[in-house]
Every structure is written in structure tokens, then in C-alpha cells.
Amino acid sequence: MNRLQPPTLLVIDAQAALDDPRWGRRNNPEAEAIIASLLSVWRSAGAPVIHAHHLPGEETSTFQGPGSATKPEALPQAEEWLLWKSAPSAFAGTSLSRLLAGAGAQTLAICGFVTDNSIAATAQAAKGLGYATQVVADACATFDQHGPGGDLQRAEEVHARSLADMRREKTEVVESAAFL
Template identity: 45%
Template sequence: MPFALVRSRTALVVVDAQRGMAEREAAGERRNQPGAEGRIARLLGAFRAAGAAVIHVRHDSVEPGSRLRVGLSGHAPLAEARESAGEPVLHKSANSAFIGTDLEARLRGAGLTTLAICGAITNHCVETTARMAGNLGFDTLLVRDACWTFDRTGPDGDHHAAEDIHAMTLANLHGEFARIVRADEVVAALG
């Protein structure tokens, strides 16, 4: 269903779109949404052209062996998600972009009430950020085709495909925490 966004009250929040995600894939981890990075680039282009807010979030992992540790190549942004001059980059070490950052104060101070969230990983930091945004009263849009996840093995040893994890995450968030939308819809809504 078509919708409109008020540019002056809407922000694109790009979560953990870092090279460590590509390194995981290169190391043989299977993921869904191979075109997600291109859609993130398209969203960034649309928000920049519209003069709407863009906020980048990077994960500064404190976990030994994480590809997202500061100083490692995996900590750097993906080429498609690199920030432009003047776009803030917030650094977090928790799953939510709201924990340990000034994201909420920054959004409220700028009068931003609608968030379009994209990035990695759907069922980790993207989901946690979307849940908190919804709980904090933001009109939250989760851009379903501009985020991705990886296959996982559950505690019972069962294998879960990235597509299934992604779909279940969207189903869990839909309606209560966020509206689930596509990148094309968000671009069109910016006008």
C-alpha cells in the first residue's frame, strides 16, 4: 500500500553494513538477499537527493575473533554503504543502535519521528534496533529487501536457512514494532 514520508521528519538508519559481513560470506557462510547492499546504496542515494537525514551505525565488537573489531578490515563500511561528508556515524558494542549511543537524543533533537532501518543482520542488530525504535514511539519502517542474515544452527542442532530466519523476523516485527516495507516503496514515498 503506497504511503508518503515527510522528508524533514524521516531518517534512514543504516545498521552494521560493514565489510565483516562480506568476509563471512567469502568464508563460506550462506546468506539470503544477495542484492541487499545495492538496495542500501539506492536508499542512500534517494535520501541524499531528498535532503533527508542519514545515520550510519557501526558495530565495534568486543568479542574475541569477531570480524567487526575496531582495527580489523571487517570493521570498515561496505563500499555501497559508505558515509558521505556530514553524515553521522554512531558506534555501538551492543545489539541495539540505541544502547551506548546518542541515537535517541539525536533523533528527538532533530524532530525525526520516522525511521527507515536497513543493514545487517536482520535477526540481530537490525531487529533489536527496530524493536527499540518501535518501543520508543518512532514510526519504524524495516526495509525488508535492504537487510540480510545468515544460516544458523539452533540449540537443538537443527539447521535454519537464512530465508526462513529473515521471514520469521519480519513476521515477528510486523505490526507491533514496525511496518515491513521494500526499498522501492521507501524511495517512492520520499517523492
């Protein structure tokens, strides 16, 4: 990983939609505060920041209306990029690859929501495109899920399993302390 050039911080789906009770119980209630701290560090260093937000989908989507709003802790600043995506990966159907190439980015530090969905899909795509990829584990969160047999999988377990899968695929999984 190139330590001379700071990574580009990619904040994924830090949107009000994920506060909707329909998502259920989540792990890591501190994720937003940690994202805010990461943004502060990146901004102070003048390092690149990109926000990727999920587009409102069908009418019943939690991302409709007020749900599409950015969480207050992660509001983009004027000099930061904001992309809208319609798939889990922030690369699918967006200009992310072009932005990164134009910025000369080599390393991505990814944080946000949902660990086992948009975070994992984006990290996998980034690795496939040749980027050194870091996922900031304590700046991500997910939700309880029901397995194929209906058994409850706690958000903490889903989060840990997703991070382990990413690590197995050669994504560097780090804690925010590495940057803060």
C-alpha cells in the same frame, strides 16, 4: 506515520566483517546494492541519514581490523552521522536518541545487517521510544543458523520469521520500491 517529514534512514552494520566466511551463507545478496539505492534517494532529497556500526569486540571478532570498515556501497558522507555501538540495538549506549530528537525525527527507516539481531533489536527499541518504524525488508540480510536441536534454519527462513515478528510488534515492514 507522518508522511510530510521524510523518515530518517538508519543503516546498520554495513561493514566488511559480515563478508567473513565464518558468518556462513546469507540470504539477499542484493542488500548492499539496495542500501546504496536508498542512500542515493535520501541524499538527493536532503533527508537525514545515520550509520550505526558495530565496534570491534574480542580479538577473534570479525569486526576487528579490516572487518570494521564500511562496505563501499554504504560509505557515510560528511554530513551524515556515524555512531559506534557495542550492542545489537543502535540505541543502546549511543547518542542515537539525542541525534533523532535534535533532528526532530518521528519516523525511522531501518536497513542493514543482521535482520534477526541488530535490525530487530533496533526496531524494537525505536517502537518502544515512540518512533514510527519501518524496516526495509529487501535492504536487510541474515545468515543460516542452527536451531536448538542442531537443525539448519536457512537464512531466508530466519529473515522471513524475523520480519514477521517485527510486523507482529507493529513495525511496518516495507520493500525498497516504496522509496525508490
